[in-house]
Amino acid sequence: MSSDSRVVRSVKWSRGIFWISTAFFLFCVGLFESRAADNDNEVLASELTTLMRSARAVMSENQALINDPAIGDKGLSADKVIAQAKENFKKAAGKPLPSHPAGSLAEKAQKAMLTTITEVMSRNQALINEKGKGYKGFLPAVFARQVAEGVSAKLEGQVIVKLTAPKSLIRNRTNRPDEWEHAAIEQQFKSADYVKGKPYSQTVGDNFRYITPEYYGPTCLNCHGEPKGERDISGGLKEGAKLGDLGGAISLIIIQKK
Numbered sequence: 001m002s003s004d005s006r007v008v009r010s011v012k013w014s015r016g017i018f019w020i021s022t023a024f025f026l027f028c029v030g031l032f033e034s035r036a037a038d039n040d041n042e043v044l045a046s047e048l049t050t051l052m053r054s055a056r057a058v059m060s061e062n063q064a065l066i067n068d069p070a071i072g073d074k075g076l077s078a079d080k081v082i083a084q085a086k087e088n089f090k091k092a093a094g095k096p097l098p099s100h101p102a103g104s105l106a107e108k109a110q111k112a113m114l115t116t117i118t119e120v121m122s123r124n125q126a127l128i129n130e131k132g133k134g135y136k137g138f139l140p141a142v143f144a145r146q147v148a149e150g151v152s153a154k155l156e157g158q159v160i161v162k163l164t165a166p167k168s169l170i171r172n173r174t175n176r177p178d179e180w181e182h183a184a185i186e187q188q189f190k191s192a193d194y195v196k197g198k199p200y201s202q203t204v205g206d207n208f209r210y211i212t213p214e215y216y217g218p219t220c221l222n223c224h225g226e227p228k229g230e231r232d233i234s235g236g237l238k239e240g241a242k243l244g245d246l247g248g249a250i251s252l253i254i255i256q257k258k
């Protein structure tokens, strides 16, 4: 072999290495960026889920009060519910509701949720404060559905929040799981070794999807428990669920900008 051809070979060889390294480097940067974006999405989805549950817990804690026909003004103003929801958030998250950089999606989304909670509480004051009426249909799940709808509308499809449940348990058809949610519920949450309460997330095309399972507590069983088929106070049919059974899920979609 002439020394010329050896030089040509070695130049080709080092060019090859250069391009392979560059491609690998770019691949790593891409991987790192998408991981970082997924992590941001996960933190945001977790915050929104916890905030929604913290606000809904205020409705659960006050269900007996809301349904008391002897009391008019229940004192459940929007401000009070927001303050209590923030307290619950702190307990659940182990830190206060964070503040986010101005103009960020996290800031917009948090604001949308707080504003919507205020709107839902203001809109329902007359119903909640009606004297002489017991059961009012203002349930934790109804509150959560109204909040989810309001937040999704405010964020114009960039973030979608939804309350859903296993197909067999759905009472309100607007809460039906879509295909991805159905698969997450059936294949993840219902599998024997799934860690209870753990959210499940996946990036599907431009959508970051995040879903958190929820289980029936003692008060839920008044309506969702046994005996199956008997009417509950809302007039709906009890599902025959048991304490700790999977009862629903909070689902979020964050649509990633390109």
Ligand code: HEC
Residues within 6 Å of the ligand: 060, 139, 140, 141, 142, 145, 163, 164, 165, 169, 170, 171, 172, 173, 175, 214, 215, 216, 217, 219, 220, 221, 222, 223, 224, 232, 233, 234, 236, 247, 248, 249
């Ligand atoms: C007073 C009766 C009652 C109680 C108590 C109750 N629920 Fe429900 N639940 C309902 C009704 C009625 C609906 C349908 C709400 C609607 O129309 O949006 C519902 C809806 C739901 C949904 C949404 C899916 C669907 O079926 O449309 C979930 C999830 C849910 N309940 C879970 C719970 C959990 C968890 C608890 C306890 C923390 C609970 N519920 C307590 C009556 C009740």
